[in-house]
Amino acid sequence: MLRIEGVSKSFSTDNGSTCTLDNIDLTIEKGDFISLVGPSGCGKSTLLNIVAGLEKACSGRVLMDGREIRDAGPDRVVMFQEAALFPWLKVIDNVEYGMKVAGLPKRERREKAFHYLKMVHLTRFASSYPHELSGGMRQRVALARALAMDSDILLMDEPFAALDSQTRSILHTELQQIWRTTQKTIIFITHNVEEAVLLADRVVVMTANPGKVKKVFSIKLARPRDMENVDLAFVVSQVIQELKEEVEKVARAEFDSDWSPKSDTFLPTPERNIGNGI
């Protein structure tokens, strides 16, 4: 349904140019839940923005149902890391906004907005302003707003990164539930591998500079998934193994050139083990 063909993008700054995305090929079927993980700077957000139509690729193209994506639109709604709710509108008006742009009549908008607010369990705050809500609540409203667009594809750019872990677990459960009922296609970006394996059908591990697809893991665990599940932990460790090399590469590039993961981190090694397991 969504085909990313040979997408490349490079940014040039004063410090030279980076090959943020290098010939990315990915196919996403209808109803898939895909997660993109990778070290920072690997182009995950850039790829999402290109799919969303907010940025243009330097080469390659993205096809949705056979048509090339040229611009942002309500068929590919995005949920950002910061909720990006409009502070001058009440919560309910925020959720209604997309429908208002689409030209739906007022009564229908109101009903649907309440329906989606109920899905995220926030109907009590319909008449509040965004500044009166906590971060987690704002993200839930942003989720309701995105869902109210009724788009086939939902793009999520590290939506839960700024939340505390309790709120995040609640939202994980809610998201799984929502995905099950709405059967949307979801592309979910995160740098949290546990989150990715918990939620997704396929986890795409990306490299940084150049940004390529390193490996695609097919997660065959039964749903609904649980963070405490041992099988989940196993899959997570496999993905982390794949990811570790990339993270170290990025760290080496970002830290000083004489940093090395072995000598400069305090890791328990046999020599430093002063009595574990006695």
Next chain:
Amino acid sequence: MINRIQTVLFYILLVGIWHGLYQLAIWPDFLFPSPLGVFSTFRQGLADGTFYTAVSTSMGRVVKGYLIALALGLPLGVFIATSRVFKNTVGSLISGLQPLPSICWLPLSVLWIGLNEMAIIFIILIGATFSITTATEAGIRNVPPIFARAARTMGTKGWRIYTDVLLPASLPSVITGMKLAWAFAWRALMAGELLSSGVGLGQVLMVGRDLNDMSMVISVMIIIAVLGQLINRLIFSQLETRVRKRWGLDRA
């Protein structure tokens, strides 16, 4: 409550000191009137309608000038913020002319427009428009880009991004600009009225000077100060507070 009491007591004290100084007769009567003298002139001015005419004339002028300034300044600010061509041309002209006090425009406006109402409204316009333009431009440029992106992913296109996102998002900044523009407009009004003849407040002030009527001068000064402050408090500050509350900008 205690704040109000302190303020009122302070003013009573000031008037008391004023009266005391008057009693000492350090300066001649026509230069330094007593508070009671000023008060009776005040009452007179209200009774014979001078002050009423003066206030309504002045207010009429400043409101007209201000509204035109709004109608011109807001779109100008939007254009300068969004079009590079506009910014380099009209924008640079406006920022170049900004340091010129409104009163310096009076000779030009009198020569061009004549010695009438329009000349005064013109300089009020000049004073206020630039503030509104600058504030609108800054407001729009400082809107976090994520709002426009979010709106685009929900299908907003073209000019709707301005009406739905950029303008509402820049409202706090615009209101601050409007407050500033009011201050400039009021000052431009006074400058214009002081240097021309007619029945506005500034003009009555000059009449007081010509007649050596210090009580009149002080009465009118009080009216001008109070009126300016009143409108600032009742209209602009209220507006600003409401918007800031809704946005949650002033959380303690």
